[in-house]
Amino acid sequence: xxxxxxxxxxxxxxxxxxxxxxxxxxxxxxxxxxxxxxxxxxxxxxxxxxxxxxxxxxxxxxxxxxxxxxxxxxxxxxxxxxxxxxxxxxxxxxxxxxxxxxxxxxxxxxxxxxxxxxxxxxxxxxxxxxxxxxxxxxxxxxxxxxxxxxxxxxxxxxxxxxxxxxxxxxxxxxxxxxxxxxxxxxxxxxxxxxxxxxxxxxxxxxxxxxxxxxxxxxxxxxxxxxxxxxxxxxxxxxxxxxxxxxxxxxxxxxxxxxxxxxxxxxxxxxxxxxxxxxxxxxxxxxxxxxxxxxxxxxxxxxxxxxxxxxxxxxxxxxxxxxxxxxxxxxxxxxxxxxxxxxxxxxxxxxxxxxxxxxxxxxxxxxxxxxxxxxxxxxxxxxxxxxxxxxxxxxxxxx
Numbered sequence: 001x002x003x004x005x006x007x008x009x010x011x012x013x014x015x016x017x018x019x020x021x022x023x024x025x026x027x028x029x030x031x032x033x034x035x036x037x038x039x040x041x042x043x044x045x046x047x048x049x050x051x052x053x054x055x056x057x058x059x060x061x062x063x064x065x066x067x068x069x070x071x072x073x074x075x076x077x078x079x080x081x082x083x084x085x086x087x088x089x090x091x092x093x094x095x096x097x098x099x100x101x102x103x104x105x106x107x108x109x110x111x112x113x114x115x116x117x118x119x120x121x122x123x124x125x126x127x128x129x130x131x132x133x134x135x136x137x138x139x140x141x142x143x144x145x146x147x148x149x150x151x152x153x154x155x156x157x158x159x160x161x162x163x164x165x166x167x168x169x170x171x172x173x174x175x176x177x178x179x180x181x182x183x184x185x186x187x188x189x190x191x192x193x194x195x196x197x198x199x200x201x202x203x204x205x206x207x208x209x210x211x212x213x214x215x216x217x218x219x220x221x222x223x224x225x226x227x228x229x230x231x232x233x234x235x236x237x238x239x240x241x242x243x244x245x246x247x248x249x250x251x252x253x254x255x256x257x258x259x260x261x262x263x264x265x266x267x268x269x270x271x272x273x274x275x276x277x278x279x280x281x282x283x284x285x286x287x288x289x290x291x292x293x294x295x296x297x298x299x300x301x302x303x304x305x306x307x308x309x310x311x312x313x314x315x316x317x318x319x320x321x322x323x324x325x326x327x328x329x330x331x332x333x334x335x336x337x338x339x340x341x342x343x344x345x346x347x348x349x350x351x352x353x354x355x356x357x358x359x360x361x362x363x364x365x366x367x368x369x370x371x372x373x374x375x376x377x378x379x380x381x382x383x384x385x386x387x388x389x390x391x392x393x394x395x396x397x398x
Contacts, residue, residue, distance in 0.1 A: 004044070005052040014052070019044055022062075029078040030131050031070065032087070034103050039065055069120075071128030088130045089137045093171075097137070102127055109151075111199060112166045113374035118155045125150045145395040164391040165381050175300050176201070176279040177270060178376065181287030181352065182307035183345040184230070184334055185318040187362045188283040191307060194369045196281055199376075203273065207284025210265040211258075218261075225257040229333075230285045231340040233258040251340060252347045255285075262286040267295065274300055285348075289355035303379050305372055306352040307362040312342060314363075 004017040019040045026036035043061055047053060066075040088100040102123050109119035126147055130138065138146075144167050152160035169176075178195065180188050189206060196204050211226065220227040224236035234254030266282060273280040274295070292304045309315040316338065319331040334341060352359055358375045362368045 004047055004050060006058055007052050007054045009054055009056075017044065017047070017053075017058075026062075026078070030074045032099075032102055034101075035070070039070075069124075071124050071131060073128050073131045088135050090140055090143055091137055092140050100127070100130060100138075100143075107198065109147075109163070110370065111373050111377070112159065112162045113370075113377035114151070114155060114159045114162070116370075118159070122147065122150050122154050125154060141395065148392075148395050161388050161392075162377050162381055164395060165384050165388060166377060168387065168391055169301070169380050169384065173277060175274055175277055176376065177273060177295075177300060177302045178279075178281045178372070179287045179292060179302065179304040180281065180283035180307060180372075181285065181304070181348065181357075182362070183285055183309075183315075183341050183348060185315050185341070186307040186309050186345075187318070187365070187368070188285075188307055190365065191362065191368055191372065192281045192283040194365060195372055198369060198373065199279070201279045201281055203278055203280040205269055205280065205282050207262050207266060207282065207286040210269065210284075211262050211286070214261060214265055223261060225254050226261050228254070228258070229337075230255050230258060231337050231344050234340075249347075251343055255344060255347075256288075259286040259288050263288065263291050266291055270295055285344075289351060289357060292355075292357070301376075301380055301383060303372075303376050304352075305358045305360055305375055306348060307368070308345065308349055308359055310361050312338075315342070315345075 005014045006017050007014050022040040022043065023033070023036045026039060027033060031039070039062075043058075043065065046061070063075065063079060066078055089097045090100050091097045105126065106116075106119050106123050109122060110116055114122070126143075129135075129146065129150075144164070148160050148164055151163050176199070178192075178201075180192055180195075182188050192204050192206075196202070215227055218226060225233040228236060231251070232254075234250035234252070236254055236257075262284075263286065266284075266286065270280070270282060270291075287304065287306070289304070292302060296302060309318065316335065319334045319338075349359055360368055360371050360375075
């Protein structure tokens with residue numbers, strides 16, 4: 001990145017462009033540090049090939065960017081050089097508080113299943129109103145009421161209701177259990193990690209790890225299928241005549257035998273989460289409809305999804321993309337058994353479709369995580385749709 005000089009023609013001076021100074025100036029106008037840093041970095045990158053720029057030209061670029069993406073009140077303060085020194089504190093029901101953060105606020109709206117471009121517009125409007133009204137402290141109930149109204153105006157009644165229901169769900173401390181299924185290479189662990197971060201869920205577990213524990217406890221001679229990979233468990237099933245609609249399918253039946261064994265540990269882990277009233281993500285190839293149906297309870301939100309990779313080339317690419325030596329050895333094993341894995345995915349997807357479980361094509365990570373969030377929100381909204389009128393009335397009066 002070349003050195004950029006800022007020229008003040010009136011004072012006849014040339015000084016280096018200092019991103020830190022611009023960040024402080026933007027913060028004084030009402031932007032949080034994260035937003036000010038992002039804007040200042042964008043301005044600097046746009047000027048990468050420029051050797052010098054006048055102060056007026058630089059200011060015009062900043063004004064243009066502020067006008068596109070940030071509240072009008074921030075732009076007005078920057079233009080008038082009005083210093084905004086205090087942030088808004090959000091006060092929770094237990095008396096604790098935290099500064100209002102645009103980044104955190106957008107993330108919470110996205111979790112409700114609202115499209116990101118609409119989340120940005122809603123956040124700008126809410127932030128603008130807080131600044132315009134010089135709000136120093138706001139109770140969480142007031143902020144929820146304001147956000148509900150802005151969401152209804154900027155987006156839709158449906159998303160506004162989803163926001164209220166999500167807030168109410170979090171307040172009631174009801175466990176959220178997300179079950180993510182799919183064949184090896186479908187991206188289950190990656191999606192689970194991103195989802196846990198987005199939804200602030202601290203407890204995650206893989207069925208592969210539970211299977212390893214069970215292998216240590218149960219010898220191979222007692223349960224041969226348990227000691228095989230999911231796509232090779234069929235080698236332990238004896239062939240009983242030709243395959244047909246009512247005949248044995250070694251590949252899937254072997255996988256089912258293994259899944260039934262692992263389900264015992266899965267049920268124990270999920271039952272403990274339910275008893276302790278904590279949310280959890282359980283991911284693995286062994287997530288079967290029977291497990292979901294067995295643990296359904298009124299005081300728990302359980303959301304099963306199955307990830308799919310619907311193009312063979314893409315699934316093979318997922319295996320080849322693994323970098324370290326141990327993963328490369330595992331990747332080659334997956335590639336050598338690719339036909340079995342592809343058949344297993346077909347069976348798993350058919351199984352999920354028959355049970356009306358959401359199937360998500362995991363093409364892009366962000367879109368997949370957002371789609372899971374939308375599924376979670378829809379499930380919560382369907383479960384608690386009887387409360388929406390009461391919630392509207394409660395926050396209308398807030």
